[in-house]
Amino acid sequence: MTNGNHRPPQERVGVYVCHCGTNIAGIIDVEAVARWAGEHLKHRGVVVARDYKFMCSSLGQELIEQDIREHQLTRVVVAACSPHLHEQTFRIACERAGLNPYLCELVSIREQASWVHTDKNAATEKAKAIISGGVERVLHHEPLEPLHVPIDAATLVVGGGIAGIQAALEIADAGFPVYLVEREPSIGGHMAQFDKTFPTLDCAACILTPRMVSAGTHPNITLMTWSEVTDVKGYVGNFTVTVRKKARYINEDLCTGCGICQDKCPKKVLDEVFEAGLGYRKAVYTPFPQAVPKYPVIDRPNCTYFLKGTCRACEKFCPTDAIDFEQEDEYVTLKVGNIILATGFDVLDGRRIAQYGYGRLANVFTSLEFERLSNAAGPTNGEIVLRDGVTTPKTVGIIHCAGSRDRNFNNYCSAICCMQSLKFAHLVKERTGATVFNFYIDIRTTAKAYDEFYQRVLEEGTIFVRGRVAEVTDAARLPGEEGKLIIQVEDTLAGRQRRIPVDMVILSVSLEPRHDAKEVAKLFGISCSSDGWIIEKHPKLDPVATMTEGVFVAGCAQGPKDIPSTVSQGAAAAARVLARIQQKQIALEPVRASVDEDKCSGCRICNGLCPFNAIIFHEDRMVTEVNPALCQGCGTCVAACPAGAISGTGFSNEQILSQIEGLLMLNLEAV
Amino acid sequence: MTNTFEPVIIGFTCNWCSYRAADLAGTARVKYPPNIRLIRLMCSGRLDPTFVFKALSSGADGVLITGCHPGECHYLEQNYKALRRYLMLRRVLVQMGIEPERIRLVWASAAEGVKLAQEIASFTEEIRALGPLNWNGIEPAVAQPEKEVAYET
Numbered sequence: 001m002t003n004g005n006h007r008p009p010q011e012r013v014g015v016y017v018c019h020c021g022t023n024i025a026g027i028i029d030v031e032a033v034a035r036w037a038g039e040h041l042k043h044r045g046v047v048v049a050r051d052y053k054f055m056c057s058s059l060g061q062e063l064i065e066q067d068i069r070e071h072q073l074t075r076v077v078v079a080a081c082s083p084h085l086h087e088q089t090f091r092i093a094c095e096r097a098g099l100n101p102y103l104c105e106l107v108s109i110r111e112q113a114s115w116v117h118t119d120k121n122a123a124t125e126k127a128k129a130i131i132s133g134g135v136e137r138v139l140h141h142e143p144l145e146p147l148h149v150p151i152d153a154a155t156l157v158v159g160g161g162i163a164g165i166q167a168a169l170e171i172a173d174a175g176f177p178v179y180l181v182e183r184e185p186s187i188g189g190h191m192a193q194f195d196k197t198f199p200t201l202d203c204a205a206c207i208l209t210p211r212m213v214s215a216g217t218h219p220n221i222t223l224m225t226w227s228e229v230t231d232v233k234g235y236v237g238n239f240t241v242t243v244r245k246k247a248r249y250i251n252e253d254l255c256t257g258c259g260i261c262q263d264k265c266p267k268k269v270l271d272e273v274f275e276a277g278l279g280y281r282k283a284v285y286t287p288f289p290q291a292v293p294k295y296p297v298i299d300r301p302n303c304t305y306f307l308k309g310t311c312r313a314c315e316k317f318c319p320t321d322a323i324d325f326e327q328e329d330e331y332v333t334l335k336v337g338n339i340i341l342a343t344g345f346d347v348l349d350g351r352r353i354a355q356y357g358y359g360r361l362a363n364v365f366t367s368l369e370f371e372r373l374s375n376a377a378g379p380t381n382g383e384i385v386l387r388d389g390v391t392t393p394k395t396v397g398i399i400h401c402a403g404s405r406d407r408n409f410n411n412y413c414s415a416i417c418c419m420q421s422l423k424f425a426h427l428v429k430e431r432t433g434a435t436v437f438n439f440y441i442d443i444r445t446t447a448k449a450y451d452e453f454y455q456r457v458l459e460e461g462t463i464f465v466r467g468r469v470a471e472v473t474d475a476a477r478l479p480g481e482e483g484k485l486i487i488q489v490e491d492t493l494a495g496r497q498r499r500i501p502v503d504m505v506i507l508s509v510s511l512e513p514r515h516d517a518k519e520v521a522k523l524f525g526i527s528c529s530s531d532g533w534i535i536e537k538h539p540k541l542d543p544v545a546t547m548t549e550g551v552f553v554a555g556c557a558q559g560p561k562d563i564p565s566t567v568s569q570g571a572a573a574a575a576r577v578l579a580r581i582q583q584k585q586i587a588l589e590p591v592r593a594s595v596d597e598d599k600c601s602g603c604r605i606c607n608g609l610c611p612f613n614a615i616i617f618h619e620d621r622m623v624t625e626v627n628p629a630l631c632q633g634c635g636t637c638v639a640a641c642p643a644g645a646i647s648g649t650g651f652s653n654e655q656i657l658s659q660i661e662g663l664l665m666l667n668l669e670a671v
Numbered sequence: 672m673t674n675t676f677e678p679v680i681i682g683f684t685c686n687w688c689s690y691r692a693a694d695l696a697g698t699a700r701v702k703y704p705p706n707i708r709l710i711r712l713m714c715s716g717r718l719d720p721t722f723v724f725k726a727l728s729s730g731a732d733g734v735l736i737t738g739c740h741p742g743e744c745h746y747l748e749q750n751y752k753a754l755r756r757y758l759m760l761r762r763v764l765v766q767m768g769i770e771p772e773r774i775r776l777v778w779a780s781a782a783e784g785v786k787l788a789q790e791i792a793s794f795t796e797e798i799r800a801l802g803p804l805n806w807n808g809i810e811p812a813v814a815q816p817e818k819e820v821a822y823e824t
Contacts, residue, residue, distance in 0.1 A: 082694045083711070111697025112709055116788070122705040129708055527688070527743055529782045547687060547781065548745075591713060609716075611747040634746035635717030639756075651713055657725050660681060663708040664730040 009045040009139050014073040015131060016064060018055035018080035020110055027114040028127045033079070036128055041135050044667055047071050055080050061093040068097035075141065076104040077134040079127065082111045100143035102590070102650070107134035129663050136662030140654040146587035147628070151237040152337030153177065153581050158229055158520075161189020162208065162563060163555025164342035165215045166570030167577075172220035174578050179334050180215060181243055182225045184273065186291035188212055189344055193274060193368065195375035195382070196427065197563055198419040199453035205377070209290045216292035226297050230331070232339070232524055235632065236550030237586055241334045247327040249284075249298035254322035257294025261314035261323065262286070269302045276368040279379030284314050288377065298323075338550050338577040341534065342570060343520055345556035348403040348410070348510040356402060356507055357472045362387040363485055364472060364505040367420055374427050384432050386504060393503035396428045397487045399469050400440040403510035406468075410510045412531060415560040417508035418444045422454055424506055425462040436462045437500055439469045439489055447564065465500070467492045472505050511560040524551050533559045544573040549588070552576055591633035591650040597623045599645035606637035606646060678732040678798040680707040682791070683722065685715045687745035688781050689737035695784030703788040704795040707735065715739070716749025720760050723774060728806045733773045733798035735791065740778040750778075770801055 017034040019025035030051040038049035048071050052060045055078055067073055076099065078090045083106045091101035109127040117123040153176045157168045160182030168180045180187065191197075192212075194204035215221055224243055231242035265282035274287040281287070283303040286296045304311035305325065315323040350358030350366045358364045363386050365373065376382035385392055398421045403409035418440070425436045443464075445451040458464070471488040477499070484501035491498045513532030514520065521528045526546040527535050534553045537545040544552050554569040555561070561569070580586060593614075602622035607615055614630035615637060617623075626637070626646070638648040647653070661667055684690040690711050696703065712718060715738025723734045736757055738750040754776065761771035775794050779787040 082697070084691065084694060108694075108697075111694045113705070115697035115700050116703055117705040118702060119705060126705045126708065133708065133710070522742065525745065525747075527739075527781055530780075535781060547691075609749075609752060611749070632746055634714035634749045635712065636714065636746070636749045636752050639717050639719035640752075648713075648717065651717060653719065653721070656710060656712070656719075656722055659710055660722065660726050660731075661729055663681060663710070664679065664726070666729055 011045045011074045011139055012047045012072055013041075013045045013075040013077060013135055013138060014064065014067050014071065015041070015046050015049040015135065016055050016060075016076070016078045016080075017049070017051040017109070017127075017131070018060070018078065019051060019053045020080060020114075021054065024080070024110050024114040027117065027120055027123045028109060029120070029124045030127075033124060033127050033131065037131050037135070040668055041132060044135055045075070045139065046135060047073070056086050056089050061089070064090065064093050065097035068094065068099050073099065074103065075138045077131060077138050078104065078106045079109045079131045079134065080106060082108045102144040103138070103141050105134045105138040105141065107131060129665060132665055132667060133659045133662035136658035136667055137655050140652060140658055142649065144590040144649055147590050147592070148585045148587055149235075149237045150585045151580050151583065152239075152335055154179065154334070154336045155577050155581075156181065156229075156239070156241055156334060156336040156339045157342060158339065159189070159342035159344055159555070159557070160184075160187030160215070160223075160225065161342060161344045161555060161566075162191045162211070163344070163557075163566045163570040164189070164340070165211050166567050167340045167342060167554055167574040168215055168221050169211065169218065170571050170574030171577060171581075172215075172218045176220065176578070176581055178221045179243075179336065180221055180223050181227050181229055182223075183228050184287065185226050185248075185285070185297045186212075186287050186293070187215060187223065187225060188288075188290075188292070190368075191563060192288060192290075193276070193375070194371050195378070196423060198423040199449045201423070201426070205290060209292075212290070212292040223293060224332070225293060229523065236548075236588070237337045237580075239336045239339060239550065241336055241339070243332045243334060245330040245332055246297075247300075247329050248295060249300070249323065249325055249327050250295050251322045251324045251327075252293070252295050254320045255295045256320055256322075257286075257296075258319065259286075259296075260317050260319065262296060264313045264317040266311070266313055267302060267304050269299060275379055276366070276372050278369055278372050298325075338552065338580055339524060340552045340554055340570075340573045340577065341520070341524060341526075341546075341557055342554045342573075343514055343517070343557040345511045345560065346514050348512050350402070350507050350509055352409065353403055353507070355471045356399065356469070356505070357474075357485070358507060361472060361474055361485060361505075363393075363503060364507065367417070367424070367506060367508045370424055370506045374424075374431070382431075384428060391503075392432050393428075393434050394432075395435045395437070395502040396432075396504045396506065397437045397439060397472075397485070397500060397502040398424050398506045398508065399472075399487075400438065400508050401468070401510075402507035405441060410512065410531065412560070413444065414508075414511040415444075416511065416562050419450055419453070419562065421506075421508045422457045424508075425457050426460065429460050429462065434503075437487070437502065438462055438464050439487065440464060440466060441468055447562065465489060465491050465498070511556060514557070517557070524548065526551055526553075533557070544569055544576060549586070550580075589633070589650070591648065592628045592631045593626045593633065593635065593638050593646050593648045594628070595624050595626055596645045596647065597621070597625075599643050600624055601643050601645070603642065605642060606640050609636050609640055676799060676803060678706050678795060678803070679730060680733045680735055680791075680795060680798060681726040681731045682707045682709045682735040683715070683718050683737065684709050684711055685738045685745070685750075686711055686713045688739040688743070689777070689779040689787060691781035692737075692779040692784045692787040695781065696788045697784075699784055701785055701788040703791040706795045706798075707791050714744070714746050714749045715753035716744075716746060718753050718756060720756055720763075723760055727769070727773065727804060730806075732801070732804045733775070733794060735775050735777060735794055737777045737779050737787065737790075740780055743780060769804065772797060772801060773804060
């Protein structure tokens, strides 16, 4: 098999092998590799091959720049870390020295060799192969220009919890339009359900509702509650988003939010969402008095009129004729440049932990239920009572890590349960004087002023029992256990089994990704970890960006976190978006497909392959064309073209085929 | 001949999932055999079947094709096209007298560094058990035409 690739190239290639301290040099003999590249790839155009301690350092970059100038390099191969980490770094270095940045190839000998192999010889040989592949590939690189696309100044924020509110306010305050889309009738999210916030115990509503009002009245924020995103098209800077505004059956222009309809509605409905199943609302309702916006919604599946055709009590009493039973779902199309996902979390369904008896034993509560129980605006007006609604508990057991750090449910730590359980212990003690037991595995109080709060709760006399609770049961065995809930636990500090009778059990249930997090991720073209949380671009250095340009994440959608961290992420995501908007345009990788019309036979094999509708067929000329504005650069059509008429920049057939030859060291035969 | 055959494997990865899984395997220092050499594509849909034949005919003993899980493709559905090509490739390999097990398709999300490493390890062992492909060795017997073929000019 003869191959044209074996002709000696005209290009002048520089090869740079990075030690990365000992990260690479500890396993791979980088000096030998560089020497080898200089000798054995000389006939492939390598004119200089060096190794250096840290190629990404400014001195390392200068080394490359200097060589480009002195040796008139036309191609550069850097063998170091993953291109996802430093491709930009070396491209910019090349550009500074006057070389088109796309004539640089970064090959990974750290993530793909030194970090994953233990055999030094094998890793060194593999590094040579990787570099050989990189050299062959780079010979076929073409100078490219990045694609500049304008950034639409509007931003879509999905989720109106505290993360979304914070992000929306930051962007709106900077003077740019924001669409804040919320699935429920009101913004506020989980924080609106809480009574007190740890560790300062300031009331959640007192600090949240002013923010909600600001978001609701801000001239730059378009609030879209009772709405869901149904479709996302486009790419960074130019997304087209379809939002379904569910019918409220309320004319928002006429409604004053007086609340008379809610008083007059005869239908009581168990509130599973805001009141966590502890309280009731009407069929026409706002979830809570401070709801933003103030307009109620009619809950169609529960409304007597929609069920039976008669009632219309709300309509009769509405002083402004704002009730509109004829309203239909409306689909709104938005043009936005960036998207922030702040879709929050669900809590684990307590019934899944069968041994803790939730749903079977009346006085086992979940943390969210307790939040409503202790909330002054909640179903009991803040009275901490048992399920019968009157009895004050005398002993309360709080179980940490219910479903967290447990391989049967969620392996991860839910991050907030320790502090939340300490807060519950404090509230129970303060309001009822009851004896409180906290059952914990480890106490994790790591943020500012958290451990001080733990000390305070300790001093208040809460009893801490270290051990995972085995069972909560009402089967009394010993005197004093009748009519109680008995918590069976191994006290790992005392080294014995204990049975502790209590009146009330609170489960600090695990935070979980939204039940539809996977579908949402798919809609926005991003991915979730195996746990279901949205994956950030980099866990440490890029925590609010996602793999998809222009889509950011904030708050618990990314992983369990407390309110301070959630607010920080909301602001951080907003800052990232603002930077984009200020730049007015963004440079995209010029990885696009294009058709050579002379080679195109008009077979149309590629026509059905593009999910972005970027492929157009010209009937008159019988040729296919790719619209570069719609092309996303996947390369599927390139691979399908039987005539080889479609080429994909950055990943051309020549580049890949030569890289294969290089990786298999075929290029060495021609010496 | 000694029985220390070290197979050479070419692996195709998707920029958005499996390449990042390989990065993650590295960051997490998960170990796998050094026999595989990876190539990054933007999408498994970019995999031209020619690449696989090129690799096998150029000395690779096996080819690993990796992409996003079904339903998770960064380009919506192009991994399904990779799946079709993979199934077709296996049939073509059989017709050429080559074990279809020499190519393997693996779905690996960006979070599945450990899974990818395990797949690489098990694939390497499978290829090791199959022995060298030695395409060039079989070429004269199978691929060379018996008579001169007239080519169109």
